[in-house]
Amino acid sequence: MLTLPTGEFPLLLQNNYDILLVAVFAVSISFIVPKLWKRNTNVRGSIPGRLGLPFLGETMAFLSATNSTKGCYDFVKQRRLWYGRWFKTRIFGKTHIFVPSTKGAKMIFTNDFVQFNKGYVKSMGDAVGKKSLLTVPHEGHKRIRRLLADPFSMNSLSQFLKRFDSMLCQRLKKLEESGKSFVVLEFNMKITFDAMCEMLISVTDPALLQQIERDCTAVSDAMLSFPVMVPGTRYYRGIKARRRLMETFGKMIARRRSGKESPDDFLQSMLQRDTYASDEKLDDEEIKDNLLTLIIAGQTTTAAAMMWSVKFLDENKEVQERLREEQLSIMRNKPNDYLVTLEDLNSMSYGLKVVKETLRMSNVLLWFPRVALNDCIIEGFEIKKGWHVNVDATCIHHDPAFYKDPMKFNPSRFEELQKPYSFIPFGSGPRTCLGINMAKVTMLVFLHRLTSGYKWTVDNPDLCLERKSHIPRLRSGCPITLTTLKHGD
Numbered sequence: 001m002l003t004l005p006t007g008e009f010p011l012l013l014q015n016n017y018d019i020l021l022v023a024v025f026a027v028s029i030s031f032i033v034p035k036l037w038k039r040n041t042n043v044r045g046s047i048p049g050r051l052g053l054p055f056l057g058e059t060m061a062f063l064s065a066t067n068s069t070k071g072c073y074d075f076v077k078q079r080r081l082w083y084g085r086w087f088k089t090r091i092f093g094k095t096h097i098f099v100p101s102t103k104g105a106k107m108i109f110t111n112d113f114v115q116f117n118k119g120y121v122k123s124m125g126d127a128v129g130k131k132s133l134l135t136v137p138h139e140g141h142k143r144i145r146r147l148l149a150d151p152f153s154m155n156s157l158s159q160f161l162k163r164f165d166s167m168l169c170q171r172l173k174k175l176e177e178s179g180k181s182f183v184v185l186e187f188n189m190k191i192t193f194d195a196m197c198e199m200l201i202s203v204t205d206p207a208l209l210q211q212i213e214r215d216c217t218a219v220s221d222a223m224l225s226f227p228v229m230v231p232g233t234r235y236y237r238g239i240k241a242r243r244r245l246m247e248t249f250g251k252m253i254a255r256r257r258s259g260k261e262s263p264d265d266f267l268q269s270m271l272q273r274d275t276y277a278s279d280e281k282l283d284d285e286e287i288k289d290n291l292l293t294l295i296i297a298g299q300t301t302t303a304a305a306m307m308w309s310v311k312f313l314d315e316n317k318e319v320q321e322r323l324r325e326e327q328l329s330i331m332r333n334k335p336n337d338y339l340v341t342l343e344d345l346n347s348m349s350y351g352l353k354v355v356k357e358t359l360r361m362s363n364v365l366l367w368f369p370r371v372a373l374n375d376c377i378i379e380g381f382e383i384k385k386g387w388h389v390n391v392d393a394t395c396i397h398h399d400p401a402f403y404k405d406p407m408k409f410n411p412s413r414f415e416e417l418q419k420p421y422s423f424i425p426f427g428s429g430p431r432t433c434l435g436i437n438m439a440k441v442t443m444l445v446f447l448h449r450l451t452s453g454y455k456w457t458v459d460n461p462d463l464c465l466e467r468k469s470h471i472p473r474l475r476s477g478c479p480i481t482l483t484t485l486k487h488g489d
Contacts, residue, residue, distance in 0.1 A: 046381075046382065047086050047087060047088040047097055047381050047382075048083040048084060048086070048087055048088070049079065049083050049087040049088035049089050050088075050089060050090075051088065051089070051090040051095060052090055053090075054093075055090075055092075055093040056090075056093075057089060057090025057091055057092075057093070058075075058089045058090060058091060059090075059091050059092055059226070061075060062075050062089075062091050063224075063225075063226060065078075066224050066467075066468055066469075066470075067467050067468055068467065069464035069465050069466075069467060069475055070464075070465060071465040071469070071472050072224060072366070072469075072470065073363075073366050073394055073472065076098055076366075076367075076392070076394070076395075079098075080098075080100075080395075085100040085101070085395070086098070086099075086100065086379075086381060088387075091121065092121045092122055092123070092226075092227065093122075094119075094121070094386075094387075094388050095384070095386075095387045095388065096387070096388045096389075096390060097381075097383060097387055097388065097389045097390065098367065098390050098392045098395070099378065099389055099390060099391050099392055100392045100395040100396065100399075101379060101396070102396060102402075102419060102420065102421040102422050103378075103379055103421075104378050104379055104389075104391065105391045105396065105421040105424060105428070106420065106421045107378055108368075108370050108378070108389060108391055109368075109391065109421070109424075109427065109428040109429035109431075110428075110429055112370070112429045112430050112431050113138045113141070113430060114373075115372065115373055115374060115376055116370040116371065116372060116373060116389065117137070117138060117370065117371050117373055118134065118135060118141075118369065118370060118371070118431065119369040119370050119371035119388045119389075120134065120135060120369055121223075121224065121227075121369075122227045123222055123223055123224060123225045123226070123227040123235055123238075124223040124224065124470070126222075126227060126235075126239060126242075127219045127220070127222045127223050127238050127239070127242060128219075128223075128289060128292060128293050128296070129242070129285075129288070129289030129292065129293070130285075130289070131144075131283075131285050131286040131289040131290070132289040132290055132292070132293040133145060133148060133290055133293055133434065134293055134297075140286075141430075141431075142430075143279055144282065144286060144290065145434060147270070147273075147280075147281070147282055148290055148294070148434060149434070150266065150269055151199060151200065151266045151294070151438075152434055152435060152437060152438055154342070156199075157342070157437060157438060157441055158341075158342055159199075160195065160199050160438065160441070161339075161340060161341070161342065161345075161441055161445065162339050163195060163198060163199070164191075164195045164441075164442060164445060165339045165340045165445050165449070166339060167191060167194065167195060168191060168445060168446065168449050169449060171187070171191060172449055172450070172453065172454065172482065175187070175482055176454060176482040176483070176484055179481070180481070181459045181479045181480065181481045182479065182480065182481075183476070183477035183478065183479045184306070184307045184310050184477060184478040184479070184480055185303060185304065185307040185473055185474065185477035185478060186477055188302070188303035188304075188306045188307060188446070189299060189300070189303040190213075192298060192299045192302050192303045192306075192442060193209070193213050193216070193295070193299045193303075194209060195442075196294065196295050196298040196299055197209060197212065197295065198265075199265060199266060200265060200266040200267060200291060200294060200295065201249075201252060201265060201266070201267050201291065202263035202264075202265045202267075202268075211248070212245065212248065212295075214241075215241035215242070215244050215245045215248075216241075216245065216292070216295055216296055216299070217241075218234075218237045218238050218240070218241035219238045219241050219242050219245070219292065219296065220238075220296050220300055220470070221234050221237070221238060221468060221469075222234045222235050222237065222238020222239065222241075222242075223238070223470045224468070224470045225238065225468075234468065242292070245288075245292055246288050246292075249287070249288040249291055249292075250284070250288065252267065253267070253271065253284060253287065253288075256268060256271055257271065257274075266294075267287070267291065270282055270287050271287075294435075297433075297435060298435055298438065298439075300471060301364045301365065301439065301471060302435075302438075302439045302442050302443065304362070304364045304471050304472070304473045305355075305358055305359060305362060305364050305439070305443060306442070306443055306446050306447075307473065307474060307477065307478050308358050308361065308362035308364075308474075309354065309355070309358040309443065309446075309447060310450070310456070310458075310478055310480060311458070311474065311478050312357070312358055312361060312362075312409045313354070313451075314456070314457075314458045314480075315409065316409045319354065319409065319410075319411060320451065322350060323350055323351060323354055323411075323447065323451050324451040324452065324485075326348060326349075326350045326351060327348070327351065327447070327448045327451050327452035328452050330344055330347055330348065330448070330452075331448075331452050340445050340448060340449075342441075344448075345441060345444050345445075348444055348448065350411065351444050351447055351448065352414075352440070352444065353411035353412065353414040353415070354411045354447060355440055355443045355444060355447070356411070356414045356423070356425075357409060357410065357411040357413065357414065358443070359425035360397045360403070360423060360425065361397070361407075361409055362472060363393055363394040363397055363425070363472065364425070364471045364472065365393060365425060365426075365427075365433075365471070366392075366393065366394050366471070366472070367390040367391055367392045367393055367394065368390065368391040368393060368424070368427050369388055369389075369390050370388070370389050370390070370391070371386065371387070371388055371389070372384065372385055372386065372387050372388075372389055373385065391424070391427075393424050393425065396421070396422060396424065397422075397423070397424075397425075399422070402418070402419055402422040403422075426439075452485070453484065453485055454482045454483065454484060454485050455482075455483050455485055456480040456481060456482050456483070457480060457481050458478060458479070458480050459479040459480060459481060460476040460478075460479050462474065462475060462476045464476075
């Protein structure tokens, strides 16, 4: 008989409180509603799938997949096997349709704000805030997006590039000199977090960085959780962490308005607009919600993509060597203490293909959620007002109709022009990811320093995914050991 050591059972309960809560709720309801599932596959124009109970639907199965080492997308893959490429389900009380085609993607992305609006599960919206660029209604989105654009301008990217490259060189050298294995995901999460915090709010103090990072992690963990404020759940911890972050950002704003601090960063540029007209500035709630959004979005997705690039390059030595040759050719005429420039990045044509192939294969943004503003028809399927339609980037990126041998890591495939809407790692249309260029810059600099300065061995080949994550990340984090690349290697 399996037994747990004293003290582990309470910990097990705490770590899986979300799942247990849903399970108890589901069992209780099952006594009241005898017929749990209903399929609707015979009506013309209808989408096959199960809606299940009102509100609960298949939430339990979705959370179970999220809590597994296969990742939340396993929920989607299973239903494709049962119903076909198009299917419907109900999660957290909302009907969800997963859209697997470029035609569907085009219709949805090109009709943003007209027929569709952004849609997130409640827990995700609560985590980032009502005035986040990710969740704000149509009327405020264009203004906020325009005012948030400064950190992603070419001038700002050039400054960010120098700081990030300098930080990266120092930390990689220190790791190599130690001779110890390190986890790529943790390393990249930390360095991208530090770089974003320095650029946005000029925070470099280790203690404050640690506090903000810990709270941001709790907020991120709450994004795909059952949205009830019960102590011990991920949602509860995430909302509590969000409140602490809002208080921290509020204190920063107050100190700057009092004249005690005035660093040259994104936050200061927003506060300098205090006397501007209302449509030319952000209010304090908008500033705080979007600081949180930018930090989390800039850290988690980019760090995960860099982790996947290391894994893919390790498994494909020919690709790794071709990339290394390109990067070495760029550094040959540079002084020893050089920093990468935007002009250097423009010379990394194969490096950019590696970035694109990494994003296609890894799909750090699994799908793009929208809500139908009116009844409509997509490829003959009837969509009702209020339904969530998810543009399934993962399905499209792995479709053999667009990518020959789609599960093979082959950056050279991007030498050919892709069919419209077949490559959408950053979405498309008016809601295209604001950080698209920053993500590419960060990944290119990381790949340049890694391949031109080092070789590495992966110390744990485990392919299982991290549990409870809203983006696919290796459970191991991809631990590696570096060795300096010697002349002639």
